[in-house]
Amino acid sequence: MTRVALVLAAGLATRFGSDKLSAPLNGEPLLFHAIRAARAAPVSRVIVVARRGLETGIWESSPPVEIVRIASTSLSQSLQAGIAAAATADGAFVFLGDMPRIPLGIAERLAHAIGDGFAAMPREGGRPGHPVLLSARAFPAIAGLTGDQGAGKLLRQRPDVVFVDCTDPAIHADVDVPADLAQLRSGTEPG
Template sequence: MGADNKLLQELRGRPILRHAVEAQLEARLAPVLVVTGHQRAEVEAVLADLPVRFVHNPDYASGLAGSLRAGVAALPPDAEAAVVSLGDMPNVTPQVIERLAESHLRQPDALAVVPTLFGHRGNPVLLARAIFPAVSLLSGDRGARRLLDEAGNRVVEVPFEDPAIAIDVDTPEALKALRG
């Protein structure tokens, strides 16, 4: 997206990030933490009227792992799990988030719950408390994918027919396609 912050780009009358955050809120999971990095003030401003808690990642330039670590570290001590949503996935619905949480409740020994589309993993991902210590050791621009691979059969895959779990906005062309 060049110098533009993709999360602040307008889509259907609202910033891309706002769509993702509103889906979390509509899923009725709490608390909703928003990890900020680049253009912190601007990001906080577009969400200022929502009941969310901001967690700033001063090391955001080092990659996704730093934001994931910051978010997990800020969770309340009684949080059994966390749904990690990506701010650049504006079409993920509250129903996707709710199904992940329901799957976790049915299989509490799972380390993670992930949505799949035609057998391919997507986002958001639910991470159970048991995997939080491993998350705290992540580094670089990779999320929890390696941890999920290592967890093997302790990862519950939930099949979806919703392509939103695989569509993110990384380029002007992707944004144009969503607007089209």
């Protein structure tokens, strides 16, 4: 079984007010934490889908990844570009570049749980989180997504999505505004 990890990093970070993915967290760019979680997944490749402006400076010290640069900043087009780069993979884990605290073992649990499912995702407190593991069967449906929405709506409509319960709220913790990053730096999860 060949799977890849996609790290989506093409957004403009308008609510953050500056380039949040390059903002430091524990001495390195925020994005590198998401890349590390993606590299810990049971995958053969890690592909970062990045907006063009992000390529300046950040990649010199990045962990090894393949980079797909896109002009669009919409979530659906980021996901579609990543799936296109995944090509003939049997599945793709989707990580978000602004989610730095993903538990390292969760991807392995998703890989074991997916079976013949359309997708697998972690769930904590009754709420789904990230990363999401999409089977290759999901790839054609991703092509039909539009706008600045990911696959969430599509996955909510499917009865063949497998949920893996976990106790770590970090599967929900993303950085949208500077206060979220400040919370992470202080050791608490953004609410």
